[in-house]
Amino acid sequence: MPIQIFWDPKGFELDSLGTKKYLRATDGDTPYVSISIRMLSIDTPEVHYPGKQKPSRHDEKLAQLAEWIKHGKAPVNDGLGEYLYPKLATGKAGSLQEEQGIKATEKFRELVREKLTLPSGKKRRVFLRAADQHFDQYGRLLAYMSPYYSKKELASMSSKDRATFNLLMVESGWGAPFLIYPSLPKYGDLVLFRKAAKDAYENKKGAWAEPKMLTGYE
Known part of the structure; x- marks a missing residue:
């Protein structure tokens, strides 16, 4: 209904x-x-492009874009063109992003099972912290999402222990940091975000293991 x-x-x-x-x-x-919820401050590889089209169906178009960049026909500056060209010129840029999008989805589901399943087998509730702008143009709630912990549990937990799913996805390497003012995490959480992103990138975790990957926002 x-x-x-x-x-x-x-x-x-x-x-x-x-x-x-x-x-x-x-x-x-x-x-x-x-x-539906759009988790703030992160972006993961796309499973579908606008219009519900699969990225894999755009391999040829992305390769064509690479040719335009190569010949100076694309409206991008030299630095951005140099960065994007090798990623787009593979001929399978869309397919790779789609494959990584599926893996990112699997990782998120794994984290949800791990963090929300209580010893009894019951499911823990989630805590949501919404942005000042509550919804995006697709009707999704813009929020940070974490497991809900009682006051007693929180008393013995560090900031890292109570990490949001947003942060955990960045830490896994399957989510890229995508922070947009004013919807920023608190300073302490921002430090954790930066540290997690740096570690994931430098240690080639998740999507970063593929040097020619396209992040969701690319």
Whole structure:
């Protein structure tokens, strides 16, 4: 049963955020619906391009772009062109990104199972910290996501122990840091982000093991 979600805070006008699946209601004014989340400050290799097209179907176009860069026909500066050309000229840039996107998805699911499964087999709840801009143009909630820990658990945990899934994906090498102001993590978490990204890159973890990989935002 799809329903329409509207977000219209004072001073803002948005038509809608699309249809969401109705899950249940706990009382007369508290319905639950499913909603997708765009995890902040990271980007992973794409599984699909806009329009739900598979990246692997764009290998030829990306190779053509490499030729345009080579012959100075692409609207990019020399530095960016020099950086992108060897990645695009392989003839399988889209396929590689799609393969890595699938692996990044598998890694995220692995982390979710590991971090949210309690010793009893039950699932731990998640904690979400939304950005000042709550939703993107696709209706996804912009947020940092982490396992939910009780106050007692948090008392004996370090910042690293309570890491968000955003940070864990960067640490694994399957997520590239993609920080956009003002939706930045707190300073202490920002330091962890930088350290995790540097370690993943230098030690060729995850997607960084392939020198000709394209990050999601590339």
